[in-house]
Amino acid sequence: MxxxxxxxxxxxxxxxxxxxxxxxxxxxxxxxxxxxxxxxxxxxxxxxxxxxxxxxxxxxxxxxxxxxxxxxxxxxxxxxxxxxxxxxxxxxxxxxxxxxxxxxxxxxxxxxxxxxxxxxxxxxxxxxxxxxxxxxxxxxxxxxxxxxRPHILKGKSKEQQLQQEEETSNTSISSNKRKARDEELSPERRRPRLSNNSLI
CATH class of the missing domain: 3.40.50.2300 (Response regulator)
Incomplete structure (x- = not known):
């Protein structure tokens, strides 16, 4: 291995x-x-x-x-x-x-x-x-x-788990910001649409 x-x-x-x-x-x-x-x-x-x-x-x-x-x-x-x-x-x-x-x-x-x-x-x-x-x-x-060994590996896995949670949290926040920004800039939300000569 x-x-x-x-x-x-x-x-x-x-x-x-x-x-x-x-x-x-x-x-x-x-x-x-x-x-x-x-x-x-x-x-x-x-x-x-x-x-x-x-x-x-x-x-x-x-x-x-x-x-x-x-x-x-x-x-x-x-x-x-x-x-x-x-x-x-x-x-x-x-x-x-x-x-x-x-x-x-x-x-x-x-x-x-x-x-x-x-x-x-x-x-x-x-x-x-x-x-x-x-x-x-x-x-x-x-x-x-x-x-x-168990104490060493336990300490390292706790440290890795915290780093992984932090990375996941940062990714989630970034994703949510991007989603909110996309929704704000979305043309469907800003412009009225015409469908069969009527406004939607």
């Missing part, structure tokens, strides 16, 4: 360990995310950062802890489609980052995956109940990346 189109998918990887960031980046780039309707190859671009506060900067969120997370005007330089973050980091944990993202009205729909080297059931449940899509145990493996 040939791939017809290629879509860009942006992943934000957050981990204080350089080795883990490089591993995640390599695994994401070697993963094959193939869609079926329409034929689509999702090629992940990866931005790797070393802290939760740096991730908030990339996402355009202010780190003002006294108010709810708000998107800064500089946001939208990078559109992030998925966040994968370590749980244990100095300063801000992965759970704290998750809560900030889910607390933002404009970013709450971005899937967040948390990973940790510690298998603590209460921590895993807390993260999943807090809105995380997945919880991976380190070291992260290629099989873990394959579990991201």
């Amino acid at each position: 040939a791939v017809v189109a290629e879509a860009q998918f942006h992943v934000l990887a957050v981990d204080d360990s350089l080795m883990d960031r490089k591993l995640i980046e390599r695994l994401l780039k070697t993963s094959s995310f193939q869609g079926t309707k329409p034929l689509l190859a999702v090629v992940p671009a990866v931005t790797a950062v070393d802290s939760g506060s740096r991730a908030l900067e990339v996402l355009g969120l202010s780190e003002d802890l006294t108010s709810s997370a708000a998107v800064s005007p500089a946001h939208n330089e990078i559109e992030v489609n998925l966040v994968i973050t370590d749980y244990c980091m100095p300063g801000m944990t992965g759970y704290d980052l998750l809560k900030k993202i889910k607390g933002s009205s404009s970013l709450k729909d971005i899937p967040v995956v948390i990973m940790s080297s510690e298998n603590v059931p209460s921590r895993i449940n807390r993260c999943l109940e807090g809105g995380a899509e997945e919880f991976f145990l380190k070291p992260v493996q290629l099989s873990d990346m394959k579990r991201l």
Whole structure:
């Protein structure tokens, strides 16, 4: 089956360990995310950062802890489609980052995956109940990346659906304008017609 189109998918990887960031980046780039309707190859671009506060900067969120997370005007330089973050980091944990993202009205729909080297059931449940899509145990493996496939394809199909709806809406508006213009200019509507020597 040939791939017809290629879509860009942006992943934000957050981990204080350089080795883990490089591993995640390599695994994401070697993963094959193939869609079926329409034929689509999702090629992940990866931005790797070393802290939760740096991730908030990339996402355009202010780190003002006294108010709810708000998107800064500089946001939208990078559109992030998925966040994968370590749980244990100095300063801000992965759970704290998750809560900030889910607390933002404009970013709450971005899937967040948390990973940790510690298998603590209460921590895993807390993260999943807090809105995380997945919880991976380190070291992260290629099989873990394959579990991201539904989240990646779901995100891309939502994006494509919105684009398609926008195109359909624009086409419909354009068609309606053309129809109205044609009716206004239609000679049948402007000139009286003669039929059998009488006006119609």
